[in-house]
Amino acid sequence: MASAAAPAVAAQEEDVIIVGAGQSGLAVAACLSLRGVRSSLVLERDDCVGSLWRKRAYDRLHLHLAKQYSALPHAPHPDDAPTYLPRDAFADYLDGYASRFGVRARLRREVRSAAFDPAAGGDGRGRWAVEAIDLGTGKRELYEARFLVVASGENDERFVPEVPGMEAFPGKVMHAAEYRSPEGMEGKAVLVVGGGNSGMEIAYDLASAGAVTSIAVRSELHLVTKEIWNVGMALYGYHVPAWIIDKLVLLMCAVVFGDTARHGLRRPAVGPFTMKLTSPAYPVVDVGTYAKIRSGEVRVLPAAVKSVRGNVVEFADGNRHPFDAIVLATGYRSTVRRWLKSEDGLIGDDGLAARPYPEHWKGENGLYCAGLVRRGIYGSYEDAELIAGDISELLRPKQVQ
Numbered sequence: 001m002a003s004a005a006a007p008a009v010a011a012q013e014e015d016v017i018i019v020g021a022g023q024s025g026l027a028v029a030a031c032l033s034l035r036g037v038r039s040s041l042v043l044e045r046d047d048c049v050g051s052l053w054r055k056r057a058y059d060r061l062h063l064h065l066a067k068q069y070s071a072l073p074h075a076p077h078p079d080d081a082p083t084y085l086p087r088d089a090f091a092d093y094l095d096g097y098a099s100r101f102g103v104r105a106r107l108r109r110e111v112r113s114a115a116f117d118p119a120a121g122g123d124g125r126g127r128w129a130v131e132a133i134d135l136g137t138g139k140r141e142l143y144e145a146r147f148l149v150v151a152s153g154e155n156d157e158r159f160v161p162e163v164p165g166m167e168a169f170p171g172k173v174m175h176a177a178e179y180r181s182p183e184g185m186e187g188k189a190v191l192v193v194g195g196g197n198s199g200m201e202i203a204y205d206l207a208s209a210g211a212v213t214s215i216a217v218r219s220e221l222h223l224v225t226k227e228i229w230n231v232g233m234a235l236y237g238y239h240v241p242a243w244i245i246d247k248l249v250l251l252m253c254a255v256v257f258g259d260t261a262r263h264g265l266r267r268p269a270v271g272p273f274t275m276k277l278t279s280p281a282y283p284v285v286d287v288g289t290y291a292k293i294r295s296g297e298v299r300v301l302p303a304a305v306k307s308v309r310g311n312v313v314e315f316a317d318g319n320r321h322p323f324d325a326i327v328l329a330t331g332y333r334s335t336v337r338r339w340l341k342s343e344d345g346l347i348g349d350d351g352l353a354a355r356p357y358p359e360h361w362k363g364e365n366g367l368y369c370a371g372l373v374r375r376g377i378y379g380s381y382e383d384a385e386l387i388a389g390d391i392s393e394l395l396r397p398k399q400v401q
């Protein structure tokens, strides 16, 4: 944060400042541009757009939803694109999207503060005062805008649980965001902590490469296949109630997987679609891990990690096992609350949208959020259209009666 004694810097004026050049920020900028709002600027901390896909995702990642649910506004994936896009193809798509819609993005700009000044602008509407640091030069930059769009992501920062003794573990410990491939893990005893999508897929990747793989799964989870989940998405598109989709999805899952609890993966009481719509939890899309669990290639340890002593990990159920390496697939968190100075109820204490979908995207004084309601790429699509529609309407000169 710049000190009060820092020299005055003239503020650059824009209609809209968008924080974050992931898919959400790019989609908002493109939709604004298509509605004739040219003065929008995206500020991005990293040195590329779509950095989650370029820098923080493992090599074998493919999108979990079919391409029709994984496109941004005005840019469907072509017929010859694979149904489930590989990570790099989606990253390339985002690069192409930014160029195609002439997105103005300023890279290596970290937003450190954004506050609404009701007196600024001289037209009675006030302005958002945004302070960023140019990470290349260290210089402080000021921006002023009537509208501020928070698109800084649900997954901005790695969440690493505090486990006594972990710091002294003699082997490699990495977060899923650093994991790229199983190279060097062949024959090693590796513990993956966390049974979400990343953890289950990384466990599959490791076991396929010959690592002796265990996965610590402390919570209940819904295992689905891509195909089953796409049936659910299609039904949702036809406004079929969530409880009916739940019943159908669970029936199909029972046929495909049998009783997953027999292998340590207990299902929650609430159905998978209702869970997705009403909570931050995603179902886990099986990429082949379950077959490896059944065959014993991946061992499920159904308890939280409690402590580490030397290379031995102790679990909450009292079991202890030695490992050579640990991958923490323990999730991420939003960092919005560190820089956004606003108490209008748009963003909750966890840095995500405070109000449930579909009331989540618009706050007070020209503040919006995109991609913060746990609805993935399709959520970015919807948010961008809503936000750009609203801003362009507010910027439209009023008709004289």
Ligand SMILES: Cc1cc2nc3c(=O)[nH]c(=O)nc-3n(C[C@H](O)[C@H](O)[C@H](O)COP(=O)(O)OP(=O)(O)OC[C@H]3O[C@@H](n4cnc5c(N)ncnc54)[C@H](O)[C@@H]3O)c2cc1C
Residues within 6 Å of the ligand: 019, 020, 021, 022, 023, 024, 025, 043, 044, 045, 046, 050, 051, 052, 056, 057, 058, 061, 062, 063, 064, 065, 070, 109, 110, 111, 112, 151, 152, 153, 154, 155, 156, 198, 335, 339, 370, 371, 372, 375, 376, 377, 378, 380
């Ligand atoms: C491994 C993984 C796989 C996933 N797979 C799927 C999938 O298959 N399908 C799906 O729909 N969803 C998937 N998701 C969910 C996915 O995170 C979201 O769909 C998506 O990344 C959200 O995009 P975003 O633009 O909102 O956020 P991000 O992609 O996180 O982009 C936010 C950007 O904001 C920047 N930023 C943050 N703070 C600041 C700041 N203070 N100043 C400047 N810049 C800042 C960050 O550098 C980042 O580039 C996956 C997530 C992960 C982690």
